[in-house]
Amino acid sequence: MTAPTEPYRAFGDFLACLEEADEYGAIEVVTGLLDAGVPAERVLLDLVAPAQSEVGERWARNEWSVAQEHAATHISERAVAAVAGYAAPRPTRGRIVVACMDGEWHALPPRLVAEVLRLRGWQVTFLGASVPAAHLVSYLHRHDAHAVALACALPMRLPQAHRMVEACRRSDVPVVVGGRGFGVDGRWARRLGVAWAPDAPGAAGLVADERALRRVPPADLSHLADDEYASLVKRRGELIDSAVADLRARVPSVGEYTPAQWDATTGDLGYIVDFLAAAVYVDDGELFTDFVTWLVAILTSRGVPAGSVAATLGHYRRVLRDFPRAGRFLALGAAATVASGGVRH
Template sequence: MVAAFPRFLDCLAEADEYAAVDVALGLLAAGVTAERILLELVAPAQAQVGQWWASNEWSVAQEHAATHISERVVAAVSSYASPRPVRGRIVVACMDGEWHALPPRLVAEVLRLRGWHVTFLGASVPAAHLVSYLHRHDVHAVALACAISMRLPQAHRMIEACQRADVPVLVGGRGFGVDGRWARRLGASWAPDGPTAASLLADEWSLARPPEPDLAHLTDDEYPALCRRRAELIESGLADLRERVPAVGAYTPAQVDSTTADLGYIVDFLAAALYVDDAGLFTEFVDWLVGILAGRGVPSAAVVRTLEHFAGLLRDFPRAGRFLAEGRAVAEAPAALSGG
C-alpha cells in the first residue's frame, strides 16, 4: 500500500483514469482488502488533492478531474468486491447544498462491505425529498454528510426532519468539527469515518439515544437577524473594500464575483458560528480563508478590514461582535492557527 500511494497520486495528477484503476485492482489481486484500498489509498489521496487546490498548486479543473477518477476507482473496487447485504437498509446522503459527495460515498461503500444494504442518494439532497424517501422504505438509519460547517443550520433541519420521521441519524464530515463537537451540539450521533459509522450503526441502543441538542443560546435571535441582513452586509462590505482598497476598484467582473462570494462566506460562517455558539468555528474559517487568499495574492489586511467593517454594522450583536473580534485577531496573526 505504501508503494502504491505515490503511483496513485501520479495517476491523479496526470488524469490517467485507467492507470489509477489498474493500481487499485492490482492491490486487490495482491490480497489487499477493498476496505483498506478505499480508506488507505483513495481517501488520503483525495485529501492531498484538496491540499493542492487550497495551496493554489492545482486548479479547480485539476481537482475535479482527480475527484472523478477517484470516483471511478471506488466504482471499480466496489464492483470487484460486491457482497450480498445481510443487514438492514442504510440511506447515505449529503446535506442540502453540500456537493462534496466522495467522502460519504466512501462511507457508503465501507458499510456495504460490512453487510449493510446501502442506498446512496448522492450530493445535495433536499430535506423534504429525503423524508419522502424514508417514508417509502424500511430504513434502519440515515447517515448524513456535511463537509462545510457554514451549512450546520441546514444540517440541523435535516437531522430534525429525519428524527421526526422516527429514523435514527448518524452524521459525519469535517463540517461537524474534527471531534464532532457540533454534531453533539445539534443532537446527532457522530462518526469520523466508515468503520466507526459501521460500529455505531450496529449498536442499536446507542443509535436510538442521540445526545440532547444544546441550542438554548438561539433565544437571543442573533442568528435569524444576521441572516436577514446577509445581502446588506455583502453589498456594504464590497463598497467598503472599493473605497479602502484601491486595487479592488480595478477588479475584473470575475474578480468582483469572487470577492462577493468570499464576503458571503464570511457572513455565512459567522451565522453558523452563532447557530452553534462557538467562536472556534468562525476563527478556523478565517484562518483558512487568509491562507487561501494569500495563495492568490490577496493580503490578510483585506480580511481584517472586512471584519472590522462588519463589526461596525453589527454593534447590536454582542455574540457576533465577539466572534468577529476573535476572527480579526486570527487574520492579523494568521500563523497563530495555521502553524506557518
C-alpha cells in the first residue's frame, strides 16, 4: 500500500498512533511525508497541530484519560522534534525568543510556532513552558533579540501576560502574542495593547514586519482604576474557603469525597475565581461566560450536574455583592449554565 503523501490523508494514521501511544509509528508517519516531498511546515501545521487539537477534544469529552492525553502530547512533541531534525534549517535572520507565560504549561503550540519561525530562517530560542517574567527579561538583557513571541492558552493568565509584555517592552524588545488565551479573534490582546497573531504563519509575518509589530494601540485598561480586580485577587483564598463551606452545607454527601475528589473540586472553585478576575481585568463578561460554558461541558461529561456550577456562581455573587462588575459577570455566567442545561438558583 502506498503511504499517504498529503497531511490530511495521513491524519487518521497519525491519530491512531497517538491513541496507541505508538511513538515510532507516529515518527514514521511524519518522516514518510517528508520523504515524499511534503514541506516540513505543512507537516507541522496540517498534521501535528490538528491532531493535537483532537487529542484535547477527546480529553474534554472524557473519552481519553489525563494519562492518555499526556502520552499523546509527548508523542506529538517527539514528532515535532523529528520534523525539526529532518529539516535542520540554518538561520539567516535575527533571534526570536519564544516562551509560555508564567504558569502556562501548554508548551506544544508555541513549540510549533518556534519551529515554523526556524523553518523561515530565524534563529529561534525556545524557552518552553512557564517562564517567569524576571527570568525572561534577564535572558533578553544577555541576548540581543529581534522580538519575543509569547503564548497563552488560558484567559485566566491575561493579567500575568500583560505584566510580562510590559516587562519585555521595558527592555525595548517588541512582542507578539498568540494562543486561545487572548481570544479566538485576539480581542484581549488588543485590550492589552499588544500585537496578536492567530497562528504560526501570522506570527512569522508579524515578526518580519517590525513596524507592524510596534504599531499597536495603547492598552485600554482605564477600568482598573476602581480597584475591583486587585481586591478580588486579594480575597481569592477566602472566596474558595467560603465556597467549600457552602458546598458542604448544601451537599452533605461531599463529606465522603476522597482527597483526589477534593483536590479537583477546590481546583475548579479556584478556576472560577481566576477566570472571573481575568474577566474583570479586561472588563469583558464573555471571557467568563465562555469559561463557564466550557466548565459545565467538562463536568457534565464526568457526571457532575450543571446545577452545581450555577449554585457556586450564586454563592460567589452573594459574597461579592459589593463588586459590581464581578457580580454582573457572575450573573451572566449563571445564565450560561441555564443555557447549558443547568438549574437556576
